[in-house]
Amino acid sequence: MAHHPRENWNPARRRRVYTRRDFLQRAAVLGIAVPVIPSILAACGDRGGAGAAELAIGTPSNPVQQPLFEGNEAIESGLEAEDGPLQIYNWADYLSPDIIPVAEETLGVDIEIATFFNEEEALARLSSGEVAYDVWFPTSQRVPVAVAAELIQPLNHDYLPNLETNVWPQLADPYYDQGSRYSVPYVTYTTGIAWRTDMADSADIEGQENPWDVFWNPKYGGQLGLYDSFTDTIALALLRNGVVDPSQATEDELAAAGDALVELVDLVDVRYTIDGAYVGIPEGRFALHHAWSGDLVNSQYYWPEDGDYTVTRYLWPASGDGSTAHGPISSDTMAVPVNATRPVLAHQFMNFMLDESNALENFGWVGYQPPQINLTPDYLVDEEWVAEFLRSALVTPEDFERDSAWVQGPLDAETEALWSEQWTRATSGG
């Protein structure tokens, strides 16, 4: 592969990029995740689930510090870095292939990357204890889960000087993990609506009191898609129905959200995809799609040669003019698994990624925005890393503090069962 999307970045010379990334994403759609039987075998033993720690779940208005556990201590300061190779465990294509050689040179070791298709798979493998990765990329909502399950180790900030100097203070000391005890921020994103101005009427989305409602507009029948991701999509239906905090939705609200999604099958012939925002929109398969902001920034590399990428738009309903709707915002992190064999190297790698120019270079390929103080939306637009018409896909620290922001958190078992029930209804097409 080694096809770097930024090679095509010159808008005049854009080529169609149909690469391994695309294949991997499609493979992900197919759910070709390998079930890990040994991990199931390893998980036997303690019956009854006693001693299960409580999750410490924070929000911007109510931040939490993750608990420390005996026997799970941060590494000492001033240690020599271990020998390579550094083992990284990440989503597919979530690190620029151009930044890896730079990191290898800087750290003086080889880097090996293993990937997971979804976080459930990652948690399964890490909790089996049979894999030992040095750096893992959990979403911020899974950090409390990973801490409670003792999958990740506390960090020693002596190795992470870039955290304090470069990262937004709001995420250098984040609500989900005060003091960045266990994690450092990697990228941040909102979840909203992507559309093409040549296929959809912007007035149906911008300036609307409830932009989410556009997915229920029969005008776009057969041309719209939502993410095949139950947490995102049930949340979308709840937000569209006016629920302010989807994590706290009642059973009735969830049933109504399920009804709303069932309605979409006949009303607009909804499609559930994972690649719809960054591949489906450029291909013209969709006029509008549920979108993570980073997917949309990345979509510019997926336009066909004769396509006009300037028709792309993104709206995060929580910040739309005249919108009273709420919208999801979240961030992903880097952490060191508890059984990492090269923890010092892992810290050095994370510090490397928190370096401004490395973060920027990585952003150019990944499309997901690093929460760096100097990489403001103005800078990214002025320097043409992001087109002006996609400025709305960029996140500011203040976005986390908006009343209309819904900061995604983890679900507990009972809540997930209720969400799952509605998701089964929504996807059965009855």
Added chain:
Amino acid sequence: MPTNLASGAEYDTVGHRRWVWPAFAIPGVLWLSLLFLVPFYAIFAVAMGRIDPILLRPVPEWNPFYWDPSVFARVLGDLFGGQVGVVAMRTIGYVFVASALCLLIGYPVAYFVSRKAGKWRWVWLLLILAPFWINYLMRMMSWVNLLSPDGQVNQVLATLGVTALPEWLSGQHFVVILGLVYGYIPFFILPLFAALDRIDDATLEAARDLGASNLETFWRVTWPLSRNGVLGGLVIIMLPMFGDYYTPNLLSGSPRTRMIGNTIDQFINQTTSQGSVGAALTIILMIFVAGLMVYYLYNINRSTQEARR
């Protein structure tokens, strides 16, 4: 011949030690227990185990003494009257229509290749099988390209002057069925080819000599003699079709064409706190397809016994 042949229990009638022939079963037995019985037991252990409250993942319960079968009541409730039942009925419908189409299309093909193609039969067989050396997913992705709104099929239609171009990939039942037929039909043709190939020409000539017409010969001789091949082919294609989930994923993506494999996949890979529901559903699906298998074996057994009489 060894002299001790008649005397001892140590040797069988051909003079081999008694353990020699059963020993050939060892690899098969190991294979079955390692790759079938153990995973099968694991599915039961997941279905009737518990859920880890932090990781929201199923924790298998290996000791049957602690098994909690309540999940089956829930799954049966979902199947009879719930949304999962809708998906299950749809799956059964797809599989039966696709199998019927495989029979209609595959039988004449197998018949022609085995009985009419003469010395070119192996070439024909090769041509039929060649596309299937390519991975199933790749072939389905080619269909996606062919059938996409600006794909080759619609381009041809457009050149022919068709203005209302069909949206093949917009959640159409028949497109998913087409994918299933295309994907599995060689596995139907092959056993049928073998069965038709085995029919002795003399039996057909005898039928003709006794005054049967072409149609009668087919209906009263060829068809009954190929019936086991048809049944075998149908079983071979129906079993994997019931578990298929990537064909509807690729060729539609709409909830309207979900199959039961998609539902199981979702329970196990997405809403992992429902993993035990997915495992229970897997077991119920297995019992259902085992029923088909038993019917097939019963038929084979009966016809073998009839042949012996």
